[in-house]
Amino acid sequence: KKYKEVSIDPTTQKMYERAQEMGIETVWERLEKQQPQCGYGLLGVCCRNCMMGPCRINPFGGEPRRGVCGADADTIVARNLLRMIAAGAAAHSDHGRHVALTLLIAAEMAEKFKKEGKPVLELDNMASSTLPYQVRDVEKLKAIAERLGIETEGKTVRELAKEVAEVALNDFGKQDEEALAFLKAYLNPKTYEMFEKAAEKAGMPWFENGILPRSIDREIVESLHRTHIGTDHDPVSILLHGLKTSLGDAWGGSLIATELQDVLFGTPQVIKAEANLGVLKEDYVNIVVHGHEPVLSEKIVEAAQDPELLELAEKLGAKGINVVGMCCTGLEVLMRHGIPIAGNFLQQEMAIVTGAVEAMVVDVQCIMPATVDVARCFHTKIIDTSPLATFPGAIHIKFDERRADEIAKEIVKTAVENFPNRSKVRVEIPKEKMAGYVGFSVEAILKHFGGSLKPIEEAIVEGKIKGVAGLVGCNNPKIKQDHNHIKIANELMKRDVLLVGTGCWATAAMKYGIFLPEYADTENVGPGLREFVKEWGIPPALNMGSCVDCTRILVLADLVARDLNVPISALPVVGSAPEAMTEKAVSIGTYFVASGITTHLGIVPPVLGGPKVVKILTQDLYDIVGAAFIVEPDPYKAAKLMYDHIMKKRKELGI
Ligand code: BF8
Incomplete structure (x- = not known):
């Protein structure tokens, strides 16, 4: 039977097909069942802000032109x-x-x-x-x-x-x-x-x-x-x-x-680590930390090294305890300790489908409630820990910072004790994983370049590097997983644009080897960028961390702006969220633009129903903050538009 291609990542594709064979519903079926999605909602012209409504505006120009209150x-x-x-x-x-x-x-x-x-x-x-x-x-x-x-x-x-x-x-x-x-x-x-x-x-x-x-x-x-x-x-x-x-x-x-x-x-420093579902280990207790706050995941990593818990794991037949990350909290512990990351947003259900996960420990944001349903098909326990995020059907072990060590140990113990419930015949872990260098905090970058950003700035002035692109954001099942992330990255690197990135983009990039210095030898990297990264021994794209770490990109841009005594908007820098999904991504895109970084979105946000709004976002903002949004679902065209913007900025700077 031929299955739909949902991802360019072979591990996701395999686990998706496995789920199909087992009759397990995943994000892609749920998206399918939502079709056709509401046209009013997609255009943003539906208002539910009061109980005279809901109101919706006719997007074709006929009546109704206004909501009950008169809002257009x-x-x-x-x-x-x-x-x-x-x-x-x-x-x-x-x-x-x-x-x-x-x-x-x-x-x-x-x-x-x-x-x-x-x-x-x-x-x-x-x-x-x-x-x-x-x-x-x-x-x-x-x-x-x-x-x-x-x-x-x-x-x-x-x-x-x-x-x-x-x-x-x-x-x-x-x-x-x-x-x-x-x-x-x-x-x-x-x-x-x-x-x-x-x-x-x-x-x-x-x-x-x-x-x-x-x-x-x-x-x-x-x-x-x-x-x-x-x-x-x-x-x-x-x-x-x-x-x-x-x-x-x-x-x-x-x-x-x-x-x-x-x-x-600790501030991240450059470290080598691994990514993708292949980091799950067959003979180990596998714990996936999923969500966003390292206040929790750091403690789970520590508790997993507790001698008593390790002994218990061995007693129950495991070779040890393997903590791996998922989504942004995964990036936090990846950046600081080199803890392997199992995947990005669309892999959370897939990790459970391997049948090898004893516990998925979750806190806040980007965790699908469906993980509980998928976990029911296996022995996996979903453990929710945040007082503000409770998952029906999960085990609730709520976290309290004052008793962090004790609670983290209880969570890890719950996972370890679940190991004997694993059905060995139902385990299938995809082999694919990829190594990469991570940990490029601003401090680590400065250290690498001898204390200043001069080498990057000079390479930009010389034209070896044309500019810098900050690639960020999510997966979205409306796009084949990671497809746009990788295409846009390659198209920009081919044009000698140095990449920095965070969030699910960073995990995607790592899975395809982009965080290895040797990626510079591929045809996806242009000659100028290749020469520069080889000279400095870095990969052509730098992993700067989780989504809150998009601020590292801002701080980096701020340093360059200070050096040149210009606003950030004058720099040959662009942003992109190729597979944007969350409201957080909307906030990030907006603050990149507001800070002066023209930003591309690969998913059309729900704004097309408002022509004035579209004009403000894509044109007028250039006069107000010196940057605006580019919306383009086609990754090739998007990369070209981003590159054109960089070249325009270079011209304005006279370089
Ligand atoms: O903050 S990139 S899907 S995991 S929102 Fe969520 Fe998007 Fe992934 Fe982290 Ni960021």
Whole structure:
């Protein structure tokens, strides 16, 4: 029997076919059952914001032209888009808040233990194993404190950690009109000025401080307020607030997540690791950590090395405990420890279909509730851990940072005890896996290039490298898995564009060998880029981490903008989310654009029903923030458009 081709990844394709043979429903059947998808929804012209509705606008120009309240298609489309941005910003930022709270909790516990007379020096340095979370990168903590203008002289690590966490938390809830402290500390002045002036340029001078976000939570709340019935109706002001909300994510919530995770768990350095379903091991207890927050996955990785649990695993017939990652939390532990990553978004069900997974440990975001249904066909246990994400049918072992070690051990023990329930005859692990170099934090990149970005900048000026593209974002079953990710990557590298990337794009790239330096020898890499990466011993594409780590791309762009004394929008840099899916991806795309990076989307977002909105997003934004969206589903055409944009920027810079 011939099955549909759902992926270019042979492991996904094999497991998909296996699921078909076993009668297990997957994401692709569920998408099929949704066909035809609602045309109003696809165009964004359906409004459910009040109970006079739902209303929908005739996309062909006839009646109804307005909703019951009188909102037209553009108002409805803009409002719906703003709600998507707000939800995406909320998800990233709530994650960031969680990290800041974890740092604060750890600092306060150190203070308490010290008062109780426990080892003083260790606790002042926050290096004590009695703490659930320690400070692993003291240098980075100091660097962040200095950026924020916190006096570092004579202070203990514990005191600094507390102060930095407090500034971060204040950025979530402060009530003044000032821009975020983190944004002020990280953003170059030229781009800052663009944010300040953006609303005035758009003809809306009453936006105090333009699109500079004031508080992370406030902009999200205001998004909901503005889109309530009878409030904001002008697509321009609605979208300007969308830019502002997304910037609260970029230079606030996500940035705080990345920076403070580095403080707590270590800043990634270049390391070799492996990716794809072939990293699951036949004779081992396999635990998949899936979701987004390393506050959990770091602890699972640690608990899996516990001698007692290893002994238990052996007693139950396993050779050991194999922790592997899935989605962004997988990237977090991949980047910091080289823990193998089993796959990206569309592989979560496929991992279970191998029959070799004892437990899938989940926290928040991008975890399909269907994992529980697929797990029922095997012995796999889905363990949900976040108090804010409960999966019906899963085992609930809720995480508490104060008791992190104890709970992580309980989770790992649950997985180990499930090993004897595995049916060996039902195990089929695809063999394919691929190695690659990961861990390219901004700090690691700077270290590699001798402390500055000059070598990259010079190569760009010389034309060896034409520019840089940030490739990010999800899988979407509307596209053959990874197809657009890889095609766009190759088409850009062929044109001598250096790639940096995060999220499910990064996992895709790793699976096809793009993170190996030898990939530069393939015909998919142009001669200039090949020469440059060979000279420096790096792969032609750099894995910068999870989706919150898109802020690493921003910080990198910011450094170059500072060196050249221009706003980010002047740089020969583009972004792309070739297989975008989530609301978070909408927020990322928006903050890339708002920050001055023209960004391509490979999936048409639900905006086509609003012609004014489309014009603002794809044209007018160039005059407002110096960048705009490119929407193009064809990966070849998309790569060409991105390249053209880079060449235009080069010309403007006179290089
Ligand atoms: O934050 S790339 S599918 S896993 S949203 Fe989700 Fe998209 Fe993957 Fe991580 Ni990002």
